[in-house]
Amino acid sequence: MKKNVTRDGLLVGKVAVVTGAASGIGAGIALAFGREGAHVAVVDLCDQAEAQPVLDQLAAMGATSLFIQTDVSDATAVSELADAVTRNLGRVDVLVNNAGVFTQALVEDMTIAEWDFVMGVNLRGTFLCTRAFLGGMLERGDGRIINIASQLGQIGGAEVAHYCASKAGVIGFTKALAREVSSRGVLVNAIAPGPINTPLLDSETESWRTAKLAELPIGRFGEVSEVTPTAVLLASAGGSFYVGQTLGPNGGDVML
Numbered sequence: 001m002k003k004n005v006t007r008d009g010l011l012v013g014k015v016a017v018v019t020g021a022a023s024g025i026g027a028g029i030a031l032a033f034g035r036e037g038a039h040v041a042v043v044d045l046c047d048q049a050e051a052q053p054v055l056d057q058l059a060a061m062g063a064t065s066l067f068i069q070t071d072v073s074d075a076t077a078v079s080e081l082a083d084a085v086t087r088n089l090g091r092v093d094v095l096v097n098n099a100g101v102f103t104q105a106l107v108e109d110m111t112i113a114e115w116d117f118v119m120g121v122n123l124r125g126t127f128l129c130t131r132a133f134l135g136g137m138l139e140r141g142d143g144r145i146i147n148i149a150s151q152l153g154q155i156g157g158a159e160v161a162h163y164c165a166s167k168a169g170v171i172g173f174t175k176a177l178a179r180e181v182s183s184r185g186v187l188v189n190a191i192a193p194g195p196i197n198t199p200l201l202d203s204e205t206e207s208w209r210t211a212k213l214a215e216l217p218i219g220r221f222g223e224v225s226e227v228t229p230t231a232v233l234l235a236s237a238g239g240s241f242y243v244g245q246t247l248g249p250n251g252g253d254v255m256l
Contacts, residue, residue, distance in 0.1 A: 009037030010236040015089045017041040017081075019072050019129060020099030022051035024198030025148060028224035029096055029231045030054055034063030036232055038094070041085045042067045045099070064089070072099045072125030082132040091140065092133045094235045097126040097170075098148040102200050104159045104208065115162045122166035126173060134186065141185035146234050147174045149192040151250040159208065167192070171246050178244030189234050189242050194250030196222045217252030 016033045020026035022044035030040045031054065040058060042051055048067045058065040066088050070081045085092060101121045103114055126147055137143025152160060153167025171190055178188040195201055195212055201221065204212075213221065227249050233239045234247070248254050 009035065010232060010238070011094070012037030014038045014093040014235070015041070015085075015091060016094040016096065016235065017043060017085055017092050017129075017133065018096040018098060019043040019070070019125070020045075020148075021096075022046050022054060024200055025193065025196060025224055025227055026096070026098040027054045028228045029098065030065075031057055031061075032228040032232050033094070033235065034058045034061050034065070036236070037063075038235075039064035039066075039089055041065075041089060041092075043070050043072070043081060043099070045069065045071055072097075072129055073120035075128055078125075078128040078132050081129075085133075086136070091136055093137075093142070094144045094146070095129060095133045096146045096148065096231060096235075097129050099125050099129075100148065100150075100166075100200065102160070102163050102203055104205060105162075106159055107161050110162060118162040119166050119169075122163070123169040123173070126170050130173075130177065134181070137186045138181065138184055143186040144235050144239070145177070145186065145188040146231055147171075147188070147190040149174070149190045149246060151192050151194045151248060151254045154192060154246070154248075154254050157212075174246065175244045182243045187234075187239070187243055189239070189244065190246040191227065191230050191234070192246050192248045192250065192254070193227050194222055194248070194253040196224060196227060198224060215253065220251070222249060222251055 016038045018030045021030040021042040051067050071077045147170050149170040150167040152164045156164050174190040230247050
């Protein structure tokens with residue numbers, strides 16, 4: 001872990017925890033925060049070797065970083081995560097609940113295990129990580145929580161009822177928590193991206209991808225770099241009047 005480095009940026013000196021940060025949107029957010037001067041805890045279920053490219057890029061830009069292998073659906077593991085982050089980086093200013101999983105099945109064929117797996121990571125994991133870091137934020141009267149939802153939590157999708165339900169739950173959780181804690185200095189918001197070119201999108205079937213692409217008004221899938229600026233906004237001073245919102249870099253799949 002590097003010593004603190006003074007740099008210019010929107011998040012200089014802030015400590016951020018990003019789950020699911022070894023790849024995809026999580027990696028993009030971790031790197032975007034690092035570029036803005038934050039110290040970043042890179043959290044993922046994978047081992048450190050898989051996360052090393054992200055850690056190396058953070059080191060190259062002078063960002064303090066820390067990798068912690070964690071199953072966010074496991075309460076004991078999340079408690080250990082919070083202890084490790086506090087011990088190594090101190091307070092946590094920004095929590096990004098990004099860790100997520102995706103599988104496909106019709107409801108009529110879906111097993112209880114498959115339902116529980118998706119709910120466990122996507123929704124239970126968001127709750128557990130939030131609970132683990134929220135107390136410190138409330139004690140200081142300052143903090144940002146950013147939950148990564150999905151446009152499918154807003155409009156639904158065939159063969160992904162469990163995923164849609166989990167992400168709709170994340171949106172509802174975001175709104176409820178924002179009403180609980182915004183007056184005490186902790187701002188809670190969500191980002192609901194549309195289909196983004198990540199390993200998660202790669203896990204979808206080709207038929208699903210083709211059908212989804214045909215539905216998008218913009219005519220293409222998004223890139224991680226088109227989501228990360230929203231996270232930087234919500235984590236920084238510029239996002240100080242966003243409360244309980246769900247921001248949607250989704251290529252027009254949802255228009256509110």
